[in-house]
């Protein structure tokens with residue numbers, strides 16, 4: 230049997246048009262491509278054998294020539310509030326974490342975009358081992374599909390996707406763009422772009438690319454500090470893309486797509502949570518309709534910070550609001566299973582505790 234491909238020539242990473250071309254190369258009618266896409270993403274099949282409308286020889290030939298691997302569940306943990314963390318294994322045995330989060334509107338799924346992360350933010354667990362590898366578009370889409378599979382038991386479906394798990398999605402731009410197309414397509418999971426949020430540490434040229442792509446996803450920018458000196462001490466990416474590039478580009482994104490940009494702001498006790506920083510933030514981003522989401526920090530043993538006390542968080546929020554900026558505090562979900570986005574950890578060496 231042919232080796233399972235990880236990357237753009239894996240059928241799970243192909244768009245309808247690419248599958249149509251592949252089927253034509255195989256001497257098949259074009260419509261088989263759309264059929265395959267539909268069976269992969271609407272029905273979530275695990276093998277070609279599950280396509281009843283295909284003749285057996287075709288199923289056998291495809292299994293031989295284009296084998297695919299669906300994510301395999303290694304471990305799942307469910308918290309009382311319904312938050313569910315999934316540890317999923319890819320074809321090369323690398324593992325990825327995906328989290329299902331309950332909301333009033335239904336469920337969102339928080340997916341990973343890389344194994345590890347190269348950005349080295351000083352408060353984050355995902356970057357501790359650096360970037361191990363990129364995820365393919367299919368591996369990203371399959372996390373959403375797996376979420377649907379789990380939610381089917383609860384008579385629910387994924388209604389929003391946050392690309393906010395392990396990794397920096399804009400450091401894997403090509404696969405991300407392909408993933409957006411797969412997730413959006415009406416013959417597949419049919420998610421609207423506005424229901425997909427891409428979170429970035431601030432790769433400015435990639436934000437421009439996304440803004441001009443015609444895929445108006447919701448953009449979340451991890452800001453975490455209102456001035457360059459403080460931001461640089463927390464996020465090395467600020468050296469390449471300082472605030473005088475990042476803020477205008479975020480504004481450009483909002484104007485180009487008509488979508489409100491969210492700034493994420495992690496609160497670290499006595500580091501970035503003072504009144505001074507709140508005022509600075511208000512002045513920095515006031516006036517273009519952006520939203521601020523304050524994130525309580527989930528402690529990471531390897532990093533020296535403390536989460537901000539609740540009183541600091543509320544004070545920070547009310548100062549930001551004085552600038553006419555809408556500002557919310559992120560709900561903490563699934564605390565007993567460590568499931569909050571951004572705190573996902575690779576656990577190849579550490580077993581997941583029951």
Ligand code: SAH
Pocket residue numbers: 352353354392393394395396397398428429430449450451493495524525526527528529569570571572
């Ligand atoms: N790389 C992207 C997306 C993944 S991180 C980004 O940085 O935006 C998703 C969010 O979780 C980011 O805002 C990140 O700063 C935040 N985060 C990282 N570590 C965290 C922690 N320990 N507690 C809470 N949020 C954290």
Ligand code: SF4
Pocket residue numbers: 346347348349350353354355356394395396397429430451
């Ligand atoms: Fe990477 Fe985001 Fe973590 Fe920074 S916060 S190390 S960009 S995953």
